[in-house]
Amino acid sequence: MPIPILMPALSPTMEEGKLAKWHVKEGDKVSSGDVIAEIETDKATMEVEAVDEGRIGKLLVAEGTENVPVNKPIAILLGEGEDVSALKDAPAAPTAPHSKVEAPKQDAAPVAPQPVVPQPAAPAAKAPAPHEAGARIFASPLAKRIAKEKGVDLAVLTGTGPRGRIVKADVEGAKPGAAAPRAAVQGAAPAVAGPAIDPRAFYEAGSYEEVPLDSMRRTIARRLTQAMQEIPHFYLTIDCELDELLRVRKHLNETGGVKLSVNDFLIRASALALMKVPNANVSFAGTALLKHKHADIGIAVALDGGLITPIIRHAETKGLAEIAAEAKELAERARTKKLKPQEFEGGSFSISNLGMFGIKNFTAVINPPQAAILAVGKGEERAVVRNGKIEAATVMTVTMSCDHRAIDGALGAQFLEAFKAFVEYPPSMLL
Numbered sequence: 277m278p279i280p281i282l283m284p285a286l287s288p289t290m291e292e293g294k295l296a297k298w299h300v301k302e303g304d305k306v307s308s309g310d311v312i313a314e315i316e317t318d319k320a321t322m323e324v325e326a327v328d329e330g331r332i333g334k335l336l337v338a339e340g341t342e343n344v345p346v347n348k349p350i351a352i353l354l355g356e357g358e359d360v361s362a363l364k365d366a367p368a369a370p371t372a373p374h375s376k377v378e379a380p381k382q383d384a385a386p387v388a389p390q391p392v393v394p395q396p397a398a399p400a401a402k403a404p405a406p407h408e409a410g411a412r413i414f415a416s417p418l419a420k421r422i423a424k425e426k427g428v429d430l431a432v433l434t435g436t437g438p439r440g441r442i443v444k445a446d447v448e449g450a451k452p453g454a455a456a457p458r459a460a461v462q463g464a465a466p467a468v469a470g471p472a473i474d475p476r477a478f479y480e481a482g483s484y485e486e487v488p489l490d491s492m493r494r495t496i497a498r499r500l501t502q503a504m505q506e507i508p509h510f511y512l513t514i515d516c517e518l519d520e521l522l523r524v525r526k527h528l529n530e531t532g533g534v535k536l537s538v539n540d541f542l543i544r545a546s547a548l549a550l551m552k553v554p555n556a557n558v559s560f561a562g563t564a565l566l567k568h569k570h571a572d573i574g575i576a577v578a579l580d581g582g583l584i585t586p587i588i589r590h591a592e593t594k595g596l597a598e599i600a601a602e603a604k605e606l607a608e609r610a611r612t613k614k615l616k617p618q619e620f621e622g623g624s625f626s627i628s629n630l631g632m633f634g635i636k637n638f639t640a641v642i643n644p645p646q647a648a649i650l651a652v653g654k655g656e657e658r659a660v661v662r663n664g665k666i667e668a669a670t671v672m673t674v675t676m677s678c679d680h681r682a683i684d685g686a687l688g689a690q691f692l693e694a695f696k697a698f699v700e701y702p703p704s705m706l707l
Contacts, residue, residue: 278358279328279421280349283337286315286322287617293317294342294491295350304332306353313350317491320620321613327416327443330355342491415442422447492582500641507560508680511639514692516699518655518670524702534597539575539629542652543599544705545698546625547571547591549691556691557624559645560682566645574626574643575603577610584610585643587623596705631655637673647679648688650695672699 283293294316306312306326313324333354337344344350415423415430419442423430428450435442489497518538525536550557550571559566571592574585586606588599609615628640631654640651655672674695678688698705 278333279330279353279355279418281312281326281351281353283344283346283348283350284315284324285346286317286320287621290317290346292343292345292491295337295339295344296321298335298339299323300332300335302332302335306330306332316613320615320617322616326353328353328418331358333358415447416444418444419447423450426450490581492579496582499644503641503644507642507644509639509642509677510680510685510688511675511677512685512688512692513637513673513675514696516672516674516696517660518672518699521699521702522655522670528596532597534600536596536600537603538631538655539627539652540596540600540603541699541702541705542627542629542650543573543575543588543591543603544594544596545695546573546627546650547594548698548705549694550625551592552694553687553691556648556683556687558647558682559624560647560679561645565682568624571625572623574620574623574646575607576626576628576640577607579611584615584620585623585626586610586615586620626650627652631672637675639675640677642677642679647682648691649677651675651677 283295286293295313296316297314298312299314300306300310300312307329308326310326311323312326312332315322315324330353333352335351337350415435420430422428422444423433426447428447430442430447433442433446433450436446521538521541525538525541529535548571550568554567557568557571559568570590572587572589573591574587576583576585586609588594588602588606591599594602606615606619610620623643623646626640626643626646626649628649629652630638631652633654635653636656637653638651640649642649651674653673653675655670657668658671659666660669660671661667674692676688676692678685683691
């Protein structure tokens with residue numbers, strides 16, 4: 277029986293991807309572990325390996341095809357002894373959804389902006405079970421085929437394969453019969469809704485260029501819309517003097533053989549502050565708070581057309597030199613889309629630094645599932661009062677965005693107090 281090769285879900289938030297390149301052609305023999313394709317997600321390009329052995333009977337999706345939905349067939353694998361005649365019942369290639377909004381006709385009168393009136397929330401629809409149509413189940417094609425033959429509900433199995441994938445052994449040891457499906461994950465990202473008012477109605481045709489959203493921009497739009505709608509943000513701002521930090525940085529750069537940035541010190545300071553104020557190192561999980569044991573610090577990296585937040589794991593255990601080297605390496609691979617999902621997903625805290633662009637202060641949107649993000653502005657000379665005298669000092673303004681469901685004002689203030697102490701007295705970071 278032909279085995280469909282499905283578009284893999286390469287991360288928990290992936291809904292669709294681009295089939296960037298095939299490494300096989302029809303008729304090629306493949307074994308488990310062979311690289312068969314490259315899939316481009318919104319933030320990374322990853323190789324896809326074959327799970328089963330066989331021969332490529334048909335490629336259903338051409339190279340370069342975008343918006344291929346997860347769990348849709350992209351190729352057909354023929355088993356031992358099967359020939360092309362077995363392909364007559366092969367599934368059709370998936371079709372990408374179209375979301376283009378039709379522009380108003382040239383002679384249509386401009387539409388006046390209308391206020392958006394809040395509507396009562398509709399009753400929440402019952403979440404579909406993982407084994408219903410359209411839902412995602414991380415299972416190999418062989419495991420799915422065996423489950424179908426044995427009457428096993430994949431939704432009740434716990435996968436032992438990579439990233440929790442259900443494999444052959446999981447199904448063979450399961451008992452036939454249906455069972456209650458696993459609960460749906462709280463906070464699943466909804467599709468991005470279009471703007472309440474179509475901007476095309478206000479501009480003359482030909483006066484603008486319409487640029488379709490790529491997968492990265494669609495993901496950013498969906499996730500940040502969700503973040504602002506679901507997370508009650510509040511903001512805390514504090515000024516930090518940098519003169520001592522800059523002096524230490526200059527000395528270490530001249531004598532230590534490693535080039536440290538101000539951001540490297542801020543990563544270290546944030547990690548140590550999270551350890552000192554552990555109740556701020558949390559994620560909101562609906563019915564519980566997840567208190568993280570380590571400070572996994574995300575650093576916002578600007579890309580063409582978007583941004584990504586690679587994560588320095590266990591940053592509290594790493595020195596400045598190690599943080600500097602890892603941050604540089606992650607940023608370089610982020611710009612070439614070579615990061616693995618585990619290198620940019622999750623984390624417990626993030627830093628977004630726009631100081632190098634001359635930005636004095638700003639607020640940042642929290643990156644779920646985290647509960648806080650620190651927006652860092654430019655360090656600049658300002659007048660400060662010391663002992664009744666006005667003096668010049670290099671001052672940096674930072675603003676912490678907090679999820680009020682997990683972090684209250686006093687707790688956020690305690691974190692910033694600890695952060696400021698580390699920044700203003702860098703030797704404490706070296707202890």
